[in-house]
Amino acid sequence: MVEARVAQLTGVYAVSALGRGADAQLAGVLAGVPAFGPVGRFDTSARRVTVAATLPDVGTLAEELADAIDAACRAAGLDRAQRAGCALLLAVHGGPAAGAGPTLGVGPALLAGQLAARCGLSGHTRVYTSACVSASTAVADAAAQVTRSAVERVVVAAGYLVESDQFALFDAGRALAVDGAVRPFSAGRRGLLLGDGVAAVVLESSTGRRRGVDPVATVAGWGRAGDAFHPCQPEPGGTGLARAVDGALRRAGLPPQAVGYVNANATGTAQSDAAEAAALHRALGGHATRVPVSSTKSVHGHALEASGLLELVVTALALRHGELPVNAGWLARDESCPLNVVTDRPQRTEATHALTLNAAFGGANTALLVGVG
Incomplete structure (x- = not known):
């Protein structure tokens, strides 16, 4: 019998305000x-x-991305020869500043080509500029x-480095x-706050072992779905995100x-958190x-x-470590979000499996199912 191929995360690296490197995250x-x-x-x-x-x-976005790619490749044990022919899928902002912050000010396609050349990745490049599901969509494509x-x-x-234009918007x-403060799923939540995030991962078959x-x-499953409900507001019933979760579980052949564990998209905004809670109940039933x-x-x-890549990294690391992150900023239960939220301390x-979810303006939704062990 031919063993089914799986997409393994063999090298990970990330930078955020929490620090530099996977251990810091x-x-x-x-x-x-x-x-x-x-x-x-x-x-x-x-x-x-x-x-x-x-x-x-922090350096320029290009510098930070190049360092992250090199670090992830080293963590995966890839030498220069093994990097040759390897594709680069890059998720950044779609404007001419390519993610802004301190940056070289080049477009996304040119930035991807420069990074591939600098890091010895001689395969094709592809850029993803689909807002907050950019990175998770890239991971799904890579796993496929x-x-x-x-x-x-x-x-x-x-990569995204907090910059004046998006901040002002x-x-x-x-x-x-x-x-x-960001208070996901909590009563009294007031909205989101932006943060720096640069990450890189190597996905491969059993060649790593x-x-x-x-x-x-491993990226055991992935799902993507749209609801096209409103340019900015989520569909209140969470139907699109629920379909994405269903797709990830179905692809992995696993029940709810x-x-x-679920590392939720939850941004701390009233409508989106409630819609995500509804999506989890729709997709997971009583398990939600x-x-x-x-x-x-x-x-x-x-x-x-x-976001999608940074959160994939921390979800995989937490699951592997056997300890689940706390939901900071918690004030009190909100009846519109009836979930088992991790509060006070890590759990x-x-x-062996966890979901990491992302959603974007326009009704785009992604679900990545991570496995360990």
Whole structure:
């Protein structure tokens, strides 16, 4: 019998306001101390909100991405020869500043080509600019390529550094939390806060084990669905996100009860958190009231195009470590979000599968199912 191919995460690296490297991300989300503080990168004196989760010392986006890709490839044990022919899937902002923040100001396609050349990835490149599902969509495509034997390995990278334009846009739209805290699923939540996020992962078949590399986790399933309900507001019943979760479970051949943790998209906004809670009940049935849920955005902020990859990394690391991140900022239960939210302290677990969810304006939804063990 031919063994089914799986997409293994053999190298991971991430940067956020929690610090640099995979260990810093895991330690940060388990500590549960939000990384939000005054923005010093640009002038916020005319803004309602003046805080975000930013690194104090950061290079250009291109530099940070190149360093992340190199680090992920080293973690996967890839030498220069093994990088040759490897594709790069890059998730960044779609504007000419390619994710802005401190950046070279080049477009996404040119940035992807420059990064591939600099990091020795001589395969094709593809860019993803579909807002907050950019990175998770790239991961789904990479996993599909690996599992259907189209390629042996793919590098997925994503980056967003908090910058003035997007900050001003979210502030003007009154989406940012005026109390300076992100409180997913909680009563009294006031909105989201932005955060730096740069990450890279190597997805490949069993070739990693043949090199002696122990995979961090597998991408066991993935699902994508749209609801096209409203340009900005989520569909209240969560039908699109529920279909994405259904797709991920169906692809993995697992029942809802196999999910041992959900790293939710939950941004701390009233409508989106309630819609996501409805989606989990629709997709998981009665298990939705039992499965532990939290949103690590409550600690590292919303990294927009990079969110899906940063959250995949922390979800995989937490599951592998056997400890689930706390949902920071919690005040009290909200009846519109009847979920088993992890509050107060991290929760020990022996679960082998977790979901990480993302949603974007326009009704785009993604679900990635991570497996360990």
